[in-house]
Amino acid sequence: MNRVIAVRLLVFAFVGLLAACQDTPEPVAPAESPEEAALVPGPQGGPTDAAVFSRLIPGFGGYFLDEQGRPTVYLTDLAQAGRAQRVLAPAVLQQGRGAAVQVRQGKFTYRQLHGWHTRAFPEVLSLPGAVFTDLDEARNRVTIGVESRGAVGSVEGVLARSRIPREAVRIEVVEPIRLMVTLRDKVRPTxxxxxxxxxxxxxxxxxxxxHSAGNSFITNSHCTERQGGTEGTLYYQPLNQTADEFIGTEVDDPVYFRGGACPRGKKCRYSDSSRAAYDASVSFDLGGIAQAGTAPNTGSLTIDGTFNIAAELSGNGTVGAVVNKVGRTTGWTQGTITRSCxxxxxxxxxxxxxxxxxxxxxxxxxxxxxxVFAGTSNVTLYGxxxxxxxxxxxxVYSPVANIERELGALATF
Amino acid sequence: MHTRVVLVLLSGLASVAGDCRPPAPGTQSGGDAVAADSATIPDSAVTSYGDSLQVVLSAPTRVQVGEPVRITLRVRNVGPKRLDLGLLGREIAFDFLVARKDGVVVWRRLEGEMIPAILQLRTLAPGEALELADVWDQRTNQGERVGPGEYTIRGELPTDEPEPLRAGPVRLTITGG
Structure with a gap:
């Protein structure tokens, strides 16, 4: 009950403050253009406060907290500093800051920036290499992020065609924003x-x-149309059997043999491995193994880096040795070798x-x-x-020495 | 004479793209404790996680000592849409566990087996079922015959989720010859 009353009092107090401000016989700045007049919450999401401040503070160019957390406002007309202090006071207090607001000389009003940003962002973000657009309250500019300097020219072209002043826009080269990628997503290079x-x-x-016959990847013999024997199995990464996910074709899967070291009634090989030839259009990272998660045995499938093969084990693993594997179902797991050969x-x-x-x-x-490999950075391939x-x-794994015995020499890094 | 335990299991299915994925599990009855007290094991138990998938474990309730015991695991899409499953192995791997009244597992179908870790995508049309069956010869994994008494049977179907689909237990009485 008391809480309800308190909230109502706060609302009345805030409305009262706004009313007091509006009672002040200072003119509200007219819109510089029709689109500025239609100042509504835009694509940045929720500039509602800025819209209110724009109406109440002539020449308002943006409100933000500076590096030291001090409330700061841009004004194109510094004579409006007192009014800005009064209008912004409730917001500043609500943020638990001192009432004093720093004033900086602005070049553009928030309405202008909003109009230009609204006009430019759809076309800019459709350009190759565009990363973000931002009505940048802290810089009194529209800021556009691009992946490389090569994209700057096209952005400037959009600005010119849209008749947006070049000086109102900052173009930054930034890291591209990447979505979280998992072992089950499309990844290139593979x-x-x-x-x-x-x-x-x-x-x-x-x-x-x-391989002497070309660029390849290795997977299991039982991950072919028929285990043992080469049938030209078609592989896709990660899931859809479509041209854009096609990566290669099975080219070598030795048949299983009988007799010799193989027990009676059985058929044998020294490795469950096959070789697929990469399609020429597919890029791959020789020596690269996806690192799923930041530690082993977490169940994470998110790719957080890459292990790099730097060596191959020449025989079987040693009982007690710690090894890792990375797979699409259980991710990066780690444990000790319990049986060898x-x-x-x-x-x-x-x-x-x-x-x-x-x-x-x-x-x-x-x-x-x-x-399967040992180490956690430059790793030794086990199989x-x-x-x-x-x-x-x-x-259970097939050692890489057994794999090369059956598939021929492979350069893996 | 057969006991039929119907479990509607919707958890632990493959996380691959598909037309229809089962919803998250809801309630479960039956139970998966091998050491369940036979007095609490129902002759039939239905577990409902939703209305898309049923896993049915079937086995005789009473056999003579030494008589082969046929056990069946049936997976059926009872929903209105196609259902994608991710199952282990080119030959679908499934497990049966037979336990004595005191909970000690005397036979496990996949005991000591090294199973190819390939994931098989299977789509079940509405009403379609997949049946997996094996026969237990009443011998332990060590090859010894078991004696008369009360036993429980449980079924497991590995998927690419951490936990397999589980069905059962059902009760089996082996009577003296």
């Missing part, structure tokens, strides 16, 4: 760890490689993968093909993951 699709299946891109039967098949390494770390459906337990706490 890196290891990204989601790939073929037919009705999803897997993970293992690593990029240059294990002949591993594949669930639901008569396939045995010879001399594989097991790791106690998280895995999930869709992680097939994930790059690619191909399977795991149903509980998702142990995975």
């Amino acid at each position: 890196v290891g760890g990204l989601q790939i699709r073929f037919s009705q299946y999803l897997c993970t891109l293992g690593f990029n490689a240059t 294990v002949n591993t039967g594949v669930s639901g098949s008569n396939i045995v993968q010879l001399c594989q390494d097991w790791v106690d770390a998280g895995v999930g459906s869709g992680d097939s093909g994930s790059p 690619i993951l191909w399977g795991g337990t149903s509980s998702g706490d142990t995975f």
Whole structure:
């Protein structure tokens, strides 16, 4: 109850202050142009206060807090300083600041800036390299952000065609604003760890490689139309089987062999790996592996950086060694190698993968093909993951030495 | 004579793009504790998370010792729209767990299996069902025959979510021969 009364009192007090201001026999500045007269909340969202101040303070050019947090106002007419102090006082007090407002000489009124900004921003933001437009209260200008100096000329062209004074606009070269990208998004250049699709299946891109036959990426043999044998599987990244997401074609998936080291009744290979040739239009980062999250075992799929392959392990991993993997389902997981060079039967098949390494770390459906590596910056490539337990706490990978034994020499960084 | 436990499970499905994704889970009955007290296990239990997907676990309620036990997991789209599922494996991986009355799991279908971690996209049309079945030979994972008594059976269907879809438990009584 008391709270309601208090709120009502505040409202009355604020309306009273505004009324007092309006009682002052000072003229409200006329609009400089028809569009300035139509000062309404614009694309920046909510310049309602500025619109009110524009009506009540002739020559008002913007209100903001400076680097030290001091209330500051731009005025084109410094003779309006006293009026500005009175009008702005409630807002300043509401922000918990001292009542004193700094006054700066402005070149343009807020209404002018608003009109120019409204006129320019749709065309400017449609230009390649445009990042943002801002009615910049703190600089008494319209500020336009562009990715590079190369975009400045086109912005100036828009300003000229729109008859916006060049001196009213600041053009800054800024970093582009990037959306959060995950392992399941379209990423170019491609890196290891990204989601790939073929037919009705999803897997993970293992690593990029240059091969004597051309630019390639490596994923699992079971991530092809048929495990063992080359059928020209078409790969897409990340999901849609459309031309703009097409990345490459399976070109090498050795057949599984019987006899020799392979147990009777089984068929074997030393790696669950296949090689796909990149489409010429697709850019890729040789040695790059997506870093999902800022730490392992968080479940994050957001790409926060890149691991760079700097070496390859020459044989099997050592039991107890800590390794990582990055896959489209469980992201960046880390754990220790628990078994080295294990002949591993594949669930639901008569396939045995010879001399594989097991790791106690998280895995999930869709992680097939994930790059496995040691280190967290310049990393050593260990191989690619191909399977795991149903509980998702142990995975198995094919060592990169086994992969090259079957696919031929690969340059991976 | 069969006990049929109908679970409407809508959690833990693939997070890939599709026409229709199941909504977030709502209520759940039944339970997923392997060690559930058999006195509390219903002959049939329906869990409703929504109206898009049913996972039905079927098994006989009573068999003779040594008699093969056929267990079925049926996934059905009961909603009006196509439903996209993300499942583990080229051969869809699914698990059954059989536990004694004291909760000790005596047989797990995927025990010790190393499963290819490929994600299979399956779309179920309205009314369409996917049936997964296996037969338990009443032996433990160590190959020993189990004796007469009360058992519970639970079904699991891994997806690309951290937790699999779960169905059950249902009760199984093995009687002496």
